[in-house]
Amino acid sequence: MFNNFSRSIGEWFKKVGRSIADGFRATVSFIAHPRKTIREAKEARAAMINDVFDPIEHNPENILEVNSLKEYFPIKSGFLKRTVGYVKAVDGISFNIKKGTTMGLVGESGCGKTTVGRTILRLYPKSGGEVLFNGEDVNKFDKKSLRSVRPKMQIVFQDPYSSLSPRLPVGEIIGEAVREHNIVPQEEFDDYITKIMQSCGLQEYHKDRYPHEFSGGQRQRICIARALALNPEFIVCDEPVSALDVSIQAQIINLLRDLQKEYGLTYLFISHDLSVVEHISDSVGVMYLGSMVEYAPTAELFANPLHPYTEALFSAIPVPDPNYKMNRIILEGNIPSPANPPSGCKFHTRCRKCMEVCKSVIPKRIDMGNDHYVVCHLFDEEALKLNEEMKKDPSLAENADKKLKKNMKDAKLNSTENPFM
Ligand SMILES: Nc1ncnc2c1ncn2[C@@H]1O[C@H](COP(=O)(O)OP(=O)(O)OP(=O)(O)O)[C@@H](O)[C@H]1O
Numbered sequence: 224m225f226n227n228f229s230r231s232i233g234e235w236f237k238k239v240g241r242s243i244a245d246g247f248r249a250t251v252s253f254i255a256h257p258r259k260t261i262r263e264a265k266e267a268r269a270a271m272i273n274d275v276f277d278p279i280e281h282n283p284e285n286i287l288e289v290n291s292l293k294e295y296f297p298i299k300s301g302f303l304k305r306t307v308g309y310v311k312a313v314d315g316i317s318f319n320i321k322k323g324t325t326m327g328l329v330g331e332s333g334c335g336k337t338t339v340g341r342t343i344l345r346l347y348p349k350s351g352g353e354v355l356f357n358g359e360d361v362n363k364f365d366k367k368s369l370r371s372v373r374p375k376m377q378i379v380f381q382d383p384y385s386s387l388s389p390r391l392p393v394g395e396i397i398g399e400a401v402r403e404h405n406i407v408p409q410e411e412f413d414d415y416i417t418k419i420m421q422s423c424g425l426q427e428y429h430k431d432r433y434p435h436e437f438s439g440g441q442r443q444r445i446c447i448a449r450a451l452a453l454n455p456e457f458i459v460c461d462e463p464v465s466a467l468d469v470s471i472q473a474q475i476i477n478l479l480r481d482l483q484k485e486y487g488l489t490y491l492f493i494s495h496d497l498s499v500v501e502h503i504s505d506s507v508g509v510m511y512l513g514s515m516v517e518y519a520p521t522a523e524l525f526a527n528p529l530h531p532y533t534e535a536l537f538s539a540i541p542v543p544d545p546n547y548k549m550n551r552i553i554l555e556g557n558i559p560s561p562a563n564p565p566s567g568c569k570f571h572t573r574c575r576k577c578m579e580v581c582k583s584v585i586p587k588r589i590d591m592g593n594d595h596y597v598v599c600h601l602f603d604e605e606a607l608k609l610n611e612e613m614k615k616d617p618s619l620a621e622n623a624d625k626k627l628k629k630n631m632k633d634a635k636l637n638s639t640e641n642p643f644m
């Protein structure tokens with residue numbers, strides 16, 4: 224027991240001692256060469272994040288354009304809490320949303336859906352890439368412009384209870400930000416709140432009640448009314464119905480659709496319920512471990528899923544036919560850590576169609592026509608050819624990624640080009 228104790232004390236000293244020595248070295252270096260030290264730290268961070276992308280040209284049909292967006296959360300370690308790595312929650316994803324439409328975002332728990340929504344709204348500072356809202360980069364807004372654009376971009380959270388203040392009556396919850404942003408003149412305030420509440424299926428007498436006096440579905444209506452009251456153009460709906468029972472889910476989904484028609488709203492609809500996404504979305508993006516692996520218009524994607532991950536996800540959708548035999552694809556293993564994603568294709572550790580080339584070469588997007596894109600070697604002739612060569616000569620694996628990139632360069636393809644524009 225004493226041995227164990229002394230060993231753990233020794234290890235602790237080793238760790239802390241090293242951190243203190245590192246900290247001391249960093250302080251001395253900063254005092255001696257402050258500019259050089261700051262530049263080197265910035266360079267080290269930039270190398271880890273590798274924020275490289277081609278800027279996009281705004282298309283006025285789109286309300287939102289996301290280009291190579293990255294959100295890396297730092298992993299701190301040691302006595303001085305230095306950054307030793309990053310959780311790559313969102314790792315270079317790109318997509319557009321047309322005005323007045325809904326894009327669904329699906330994927331397993333932890334794949335980065337919420338982080339995408341929050342980074343778009345600047346609730347998290349982005350690590351890389353760009354987000355254009357009506358053609359303007361949201362990350363370049365100063366405080367004043369951000370304040371004026373905030374009401375136009377709203378979010379509805381998954382848990383309607385924890386996102387409502389228990390101490391305020393509903394009229395005040397909905398009206399607080401309306402007053403703050405001067406959405407309507409003071410004399411019209413009461414009528415405006417009543418109108419918004421009614422369009423969300425709430426009654427005027429609900430104004431004086433507190434959140435705990437409502438059912439789950441009614442609370443979600445309050446959250447939607449709160450977002451709607453700011454006269455938004457774009458709403459991130461982050462799993463808005465997953466905490467509700469099925470009959471209430473349908474009511475809320477129909478409410479969101481009606482409001483979209485009435486107010487011309489655009490939604491990013493995050494969910495892992497594929498039936499709900501199919502019902503409400505015009506297009507769907509499928510995420511895996513911080514990357515978008517497939518994107519297509521909803522009908523096209525549900526009729527013809529191409530990526531092995533999408534196939535596995537869709538095979539779990541229940542079919543309302545007792546004679547139908549479900550052919551469910553079970554994904555083996557756990558979702559890998561986004562701090563240390565697998566090399567090559569991030570999905571290769573769980574893919575039943577994995578080939579040799581998938582283990583070392585990052586797949587590029589393939590345009591399958593009909594606005595359908597997939598990021599998988601199975602649809603890339605170049606990669607399939609390389610896979611055949613690798614089977615004959617396993618030593619090729621070491622240089623495989625370089626070779627594919629050279630082939631892509633020769634064919635004038637850019638691996639950093641925006642995959643879903
Ligand atoms: N603030 C944070 N700090 C560090 N890591 C975070 C933070 N927020 C999210 N993460 C990590 O980022 C990854 C993506 O998380 P995110 O919440 O975006 O997933 P999700 O797809 O929305 O999952 P779910 O379907 O369960 O809501 C996860 O590995 C999570 O642990």
Ligand code: SF4
Nearest residue numbers: 568571574581599600
């Ligand atoms: S690239 Fe390979 S591992 Fe990745 S999804 Fe396609 S077949 Fe599977």
Ligand SMILES: [Mg+2]
Nearest residue numbers: 336337338461
């Ligand atoms: Mg989430």
